[in-house]
Amino acid sequence: MANIRDVADSAGVSVATVSRTLQQPERVSPKTRNKVMAAVQAVGYKPNLMAVKFRSGKTHNLVVLVPTVANVFFARVISGMQEAAAELGYSILLANTLGNSEIESHYAKMVSTSQADGLIQLRAFNPFDTSMINDNGLLPMVNACEVIDDGQYPVVSLDNRAAAKAMTEHLISLGHTRIAMIKGPNSSPLTQERLAGYKDALEQANITFDEGMLFPGDFTLQAGYNAGETISRLQKRPSAVFCENDETAIGAMQAFKQANLHVPNDISVAGFDDIAFSAFVDPPLTTIAQPAEEFGRTAVTLLVDLLNGKVRKAPKVIMPFELIVRESTGKA
Amino acid sequence: MANIRDVADSAGVSVATVSRTLQQPERVSPKTRNKVMAAVQAVGYKPNLMAVKFRSGKTHNLVVLVPTVANVFFARVISGMQEAAAELGYSILLANTLGNSEIESHYAKMVSTSQADGLIQLRAFNPFDTSMINDNGLLPMVNACEVIDDGQYPVVSLDNRAAAKAMTEHLISLGHTRIAMIKGPNSSPLTQERLAGYKDALEQANITFDEGMLFPGDFTLQAGYNAGETISRLQKRPSAVFCENDETAIGAMQAFKQANLHVPNDISVAGFDDIAFSAFVDPPLTTIAQPAEEFGRTAVTLLVDLLNGKVRKAPKVIMPFELIVRESTGKA
DNA sequence: ATCTTAAATGAAAACGGTTACATGCTTTTT
DNA sequence: AAAAAGCATGTAACCGTTTTCATTTAAGAT
Numbered sequence: 001m002a003n004i005r006d007v008a009d010s011a012g013v014s015v016a017t018v019s020r021t022l023q024q025p026e027r028v029s030p031k032t033r034n035k036v037m038a039a040v041q042a043v044g045y046k047p048n049l050m051a052v053k054f055r056s057g058k059t060h061n062l063v064v065l066v067p068t069v070a071n072v073f074f075a076r077v078i079s080g081m082q083e084a085a086a087e088l089g090y091s092i093l094l095a096n097t098l099g100n101s102e103i104e105s106h107y108a109k110m111v112s113t114s115q116a117d118g119l120i121q122l123r124a125f126n127p128f129d130t131s132m133i134n135d136n137g138l139l140p141m142v143n144a145c146e147v148i149d150d151g152q153y154p155v156v157s158l159d160n161r162a163a164a165k166a167m168t169e170h171l172i173s174l175g176h177t178r179i180a181m182i183k184g185p186n187s188s189p190l191t192q193e194r195l196a197g198y199k200d201a202l203e204q205a206n207i208t209f210d211e212g213m214l215f216p217g218d219f220t221l222q223a224g225y226n227a228g229e230t231i232s233r234l235q236k237r238p239s240a241v242f243c244e245n246d247e248t249a250i251g252a253m254q255a256f257k258q259a260n261l262h263v264p265n266d267i268s269v270a271g272f273d274d275i276a277f278s279a280f281v282d283p284p285l286t287t288i289a290q291p292a293e294e295f296g297r298t299a300v301t302l303l304v305d306l307l308n309g310k311v312r313k314a315p316k317v318i319m320p321f322e323l324i325v326r327e328s329t330g331k332a
Numbered sequence: 333m334a335n336i337r338d339v340a341d342s343a344g345v346s347v348a349t350v351s352r353t354l355q356q357p358e359r360v361s362p363k364t365r366n367k368v369m370a371a372v373q374a375v376g377y378k379p380n381l382m383a384v385k386f387r388s389g390k391t392h393n394l395v396v397l398v399p400t401v402a403n404v405f406f407a408r409v410i411s412g413m414q415e416a417a418a419e420l421g422y423s424i425l426l427a428n429t430l431g432n433s434e435i436e437s438h439y440a441k442m443v444s445t446s447q448a449d450g451l452i453q454l455r456a457f458n459p460f461d462t463s464m465i466n467d468n469g470l471l472p473m474v475n476a477c478e479v480i481d482d483g484q485y486p487v488v489s490l491d492n493r494a495a496a497k498a499m500t501e502h503l504i505s506l507g508h509t510r511i512a513m514i515k516g517p518n519s520s521p522l523t524q525e526r527l528a529g530y531k532d533a534l535e536q537a538n539i540t541f542d543e544g545m546l547f548p549g550d551f552t553l554q555a556g557y558n559a560g561e562t563i564s565r566l567q568k569r570p571s572a573v574f575c576e577n578d579e580t581a582i583g584a585m586q587a588f589k590q591a592n593l594h595v596p597n598d599i600s601v602a603g604f605d606d607i608a609f610s611a612f613v614d615p616p617l618t619t620i621a622q623p624a625e626e627f628g629r630t631a632v633t634l635l636v637d638l639l640n641g642k643v644r645k646a647p648k649v650i651m652p653f654e655l656i657v658r659e660s661t662g663k664a
Numbered sequence: 665a666t667c668t669t670a671a672a673t674g675a676a677a678a679c680g681g682t683t684a685c686a687t688g689c690t691t692t693t694t
Numbered sequence: 695a696a697a698a699a700g701c702a703t704g705t706a707a708c709c710g711t712t713t714t715c716a717t718t719t720a721a722g723a724t
Binding site: 335336337347348351352355379380382383384385386387388 | 709710711712713
């Protein structure tokens, strides 16, 4: 592999001149510039970017911790990140962590070992352990989607409480009073916030909250199916089910159909996220649309600003949501 | 940030000893080893892996070009890659290329500029242009899933022709003779192979191939829906539809339902890939299961072997498939 | 006690760039 | 015409490791 010295020799100039020709062409005379460019072609020179990154101390890599790339919503977030990163001259190193904090910790180490400049975490968990904290204090991280809001790191999130309240209000406005909720993992702040929004709406409508209307889930199709089965066998069945994400809702709908319950005539089903499939299931799913790609773009932009020292205090960005009413919800 | 020299000073040894203690502990006496380890702790030393990579000339990064991470099948492939890479000490740099050859070329450049050791391409396209070819000849690449089989690069693929034949035979065995096919993009070799397998089965059953039974698609839900609408309006409607992936099949089923066609009583629908959603749609989808995670694992293993010079000729790995019969296909 | 051999350690070069500083040449100013 | 200023280029230090080679120290053999 030809290096900068080969080019210098071939062009009959010094390595400094070659470097300048490539980095700041205006600082070198047109005559030598041509000589150098010709030499670059002649020897087939490609700068070793590993050397550049090492020398400059900037890797222009960003680590992204994503619980699972197989989740359609995250896939959209990642797409947005990739776009923004490309525009800003950064590369994304994607880590499929499966929510495993050891794997997260492994990848987080890339920041403390100078393999990446910063990190984006899509889960409400701080992946840095004390051994990674450097002397200046915090490592550069942005927390998006599912966040720990302790003011230490910049945050990009949705007002999950307001969104859940909006969806519950929608169901109430259709006449539903027995509204079940299929939750995410209790450990997830998302679940807590959405539950709070659900309760807000009930309270506002003077409907007493019933603990028995809460069903466990973990954001997967299978969990939705399981909860759906349980619900169909219930004596006092709810007339509507609010699921914490679309996968769960689709799984639940499947269980209802197999129990000969018609959606929405017998039971209304609502989701959260608006993944692509939701418009193509039967019936099309009522859900909350999140600007997934925009989440990704914003997180990257924020992190790059942070790296460039453009932000002092950890900013907090709240993304807008939209209630998408389709055909899976109907009158009670 | 403490560097190796700080450790050496703190321990009262040379940098070489520190390096050896960390890389080949057996080559240094237990006494100094302890001294050095203590010093590492004391100064909070973390090796600068950028420097290591630069010095060693090995980045231990692998670039993966994926047409779209939002595709559930690819998401599974990527999960498999991530696992295998972690085991082998490599990191995956994921590039969401949207099938755009300029973006592919951009990321492919990471290999020729020493930012990554090798590349995995999931599309039938050679991302290297002549400017990237180095003097030794080919750049290290493995082609998986959708492949160009010209013998230049290692290949991991499915026998798409046999799989499509198996699915078509299944439909024929149910008594179907008018079998439509919703295709992928014509430019994709996948489409050509699957079409060939479809024709094989027809010929074997003495059914004349009808060009009019072929419908365009691009592997998306929307394309499946569009083709499904077209098919439902047909005068001489087929009794079965074979879709080139599950998204297409799910989209088509939705269109059939809206046209009041019952699946499978009025029309059978078959997919390809066995994504998670396929078991949770109504009716559950008959499809071809591909070992997606295994695809990823194999591609990574092959590439690492290639990098270590363990393979001479480009190997060709054919992964097994499985026909999954669910409820979306029935008697004609 | 002396010589040979092996093990442990240190000094310094190397990886491939960037860049501060020095040098030489040309042009402008007086 | 001499001095000052500006521009183009070269020299060499530097980034943080690894590694070769030389040197010192310890151990074993006679």
